[in-house]
Amino acid sequence: MIKVNDLHKSFGDNEVLKGITTEIDAQEVVCVIGPSGSGKSTFLRCLNRLEDITAGEVIIDGTNIANREVNINIVRQDVGMVFQHFNLFPHKSVMENIMLAPTKLKKAKGENQNQRGMELLKKVGLEDKASAYPSSLSGGQKQRVAIARALAMNPKIMLFDEPTSALDPELVGDVLQVMKDLANEGMTMVVVTHEMGFAKEVGDRVFFMDEGLILEEGTPSEVFDHTSHERTQSFLSKIL
């Protein structure tokens, strides 16, 4: 589903990604962990080209998006993204947030719109908030709306950029539950996270990134319990 080949990314002289090669299968849930500044978020943002790709290939469902001639907007319709700071549209109601892109991009028509929107809201447990505005929601509710908004385009892949890092601890659970449900439905997911519990329980594979490279990749038990890398060990010992 996702194939990354020798991906490099530089900001000016600062090389943030130093040649990443990996593959992610359909329906797989990959959690990306690592110290801050290791390039996790940049890696994720290269997967839908929110960051321009300096060199290498990123092949999403057969399309190499590093190629400038590819219409990235079409590819992005299949790749949902959830941000650390939610980025809901504050001037639109919850329902409008969710249905804006499908309506403007002609993915949903007329009466089906609201029905589809309600289905998604039910899925994230917020069917009573359809007409609310983002400013009246809690962080956890905002993030669940953001997930519903991304799902409204019927994506094949979902990218999560530290989805729970900006939340109060007691609100994290609801968001993780929605993500778990999504994983169980077979969504292909790439999750940059500090939630090691989630990575262990839900992740099919864990990538440990450090200094612009994937230092180690394996099943959660391989990475968390049986790692042979000194760098991984020292990172895990600090946070667990």
Add this chain to the structure above:
Amino acid sequence: MNLNPDAFIQVMPYLAQGLWYTVIITFVGVAIGCIIGSMFGLMSIARFKVVRWMAITYIELIRGTPILAQILFVHFGIPALFNYNFDPLFTGVAVIAINSGAYIAEIVRGGVQSIDKGQMEAGRSLGLNGRQTMRYIIWPQAVKVMIPPFGNQFVISLKDTSLLSTIAVAELMYQGRQFASISFNMFETYFMVCIFYLMITIPASILLRYTERRLDKS
């Protein structure tokens, strides 16, 4: 004291006519200024350097010169070159439009840039292109931010029209000067001229404050 109370009343028909011109020139001028300002404001944050550079040149040229110089340049300078005369009213509307356009361009730029970068990213990540994201997500939010400084600019442009009296546009200031020069009631006339300007600027300010408070709430 040489106060002539009757003059306060006598000057009114003159000023009423002048006020009409002042209002028309301001509204039409600033309306065109909005179009110019939106265009150049968006150009000043465009991706292409040449486009940005064009917008910045216009903005800096206008903001760096006094409006009186602009009025005289457009009304006497340009026509002298081509042996052609502009109608003073045309000059008036044109200068107010070009002048306010530069300031509105800065307001537009500031408004758009004040919107969090994450909004553009969220729109783009859903598959909307840059133009669609601008139109449906960034612009509606930016307009809210732009309303207070825009109201301010409206009041400034209204007062700037008084300088058009130098090229004999029959607006408020010019009408006042005409009456003063034939009647010699200087105090009464210019007092009433100020009152007439305040009749528009004070309601405008109140409306502005009211709008600001409402925007704060939403």
